[in-house]
Amino acid sequence: MFRFISTLFLLLSLSIFLASCSTTRQDRPTPSGPIGLNKAVFDDGSTLNFGPDAGNLETRNGKFSNETYNGKQMILGVFDPIYFAFDSMAVDGTQRPILLNAVTYLKDNPEYEILIKGRCDWYGTEEYNLALGDLRANSVALYMEDQGIQSDRIHTVSIGSLEAKIGLSKSNAKIDRRADLILLK
Numbered sequence: 001m002f003r004f005i006s007t008l009f010l011l012l013s014l015s016i017f018l019a020s021c022s023t024t025r026q027d028r029p030t031p032s033g034p035i036g037l038n039k040a041v042f043d044d045g046s047t048l049n050f051g052p053d054a055g056n057l058e059t060r061n062g063k064f065s066n067e068t069y070n071g072k073q074m075i076l077g078v079f080d081p082i083y084f085a086f087d088s089m090a091v092d093g094t095q096r097p098i099l100l101n102a103v104t105y106l107k108d109n110p111e112y113e114i115l116i117k118g119r120c121d122w123y124g125t126e127e128y129n130l131a132l133g134d135l136r137a138n139s140v141a142l143y144m145e146d147q148g149i150q151s152d153r154i155h156t157v158s159i160g161s162l163e164a165k166i167g168l169s170k171s172n173a174k175i176d177r178r179a180d181l182i183l184l185k
Contacts, residue, residue, distance in 0.1 A: 069115050069155065072184040078105070079181035082140055086121075086170060086177065089135040091143050099140065102181050103147040113153040113184040116140045121173035122164040133158030140179045155184070 067074050079102045082095045091099065106112060118137030120129035137156035145151050164176040 069157075069182070069184060072113065074115065075183040075185060076180075078183045081178040081180050082136075083174065084136055084177045084179070086123075086174075087132070088177075089132065089139045091139055096143075098181075099143055100147065103144055103149055105183075106144075106149050106153065111185065113155065114144070114149075115155045115157065115182040115184050117180040117182060118156065118158040118160075119176055119178050119180065120161045120164060121168070121170070121176040122161050122166045123170065123173065124161070126160060126162075129160035129164075130158050131160075133160040136179050140181075 080098050082091060082098055084090070085092065102114065106114060116137040118133030118135070118140075120133050120136075124132070134156070137158055141151075141154045141156050144154055161176070164173070168176075
């Protein structure tokens with residue numbers, strides 16, 4: 001119950017923060033200028049100039065199949081990821097069958113736990129994307145708890161946009177707007 005209330009408070013706080021920032025967050029590119037701007041070329045040929053305050057995030061290509069989380073082996077590829085709409089933390093109805101599949105698996109295999117890794121596309125600041133990734137992971141966790149999975153079997157982590165593919169258009173960047181479900185043994 002405490003986790004639910006604290007997550008609800010966090011969601012309310014982020015909603016207020018996002019509402020106050022809505023007039024400053026625009027989809028337009030930063031005005032062009034010769035000093036300090038970086039240029040991204042999208043796969044559809046369009047370009048975006050962005051300032052140095054956008055961060056210098058690069059895609060990391062790593063394999064985590066043999067790594068551990070809190071001393072438990074991470075097993076990738078058992079479940080499909082949960083995808084989110086742009087700038088959203090809500091679990092869409094089309095994604096719920098994937099979550100229900102994971103819930104059923106965890107109920108049938110009580111020796112396993114799950115790590116939910118919240119991810120974002122490259123749009124937005126590093127800090128904003130880390131917060132949004134956290135909200136996405138916790139949104140999935142709350143859904144799984146509501147379906148009967150004990151909270152001590154669910155772990156969440158946000159990597160924000162640290163592993164996002166930079167330069168994709170918003171429609172193609174949907175591959176990075178997700179929560180990965182990683183089995184822990």
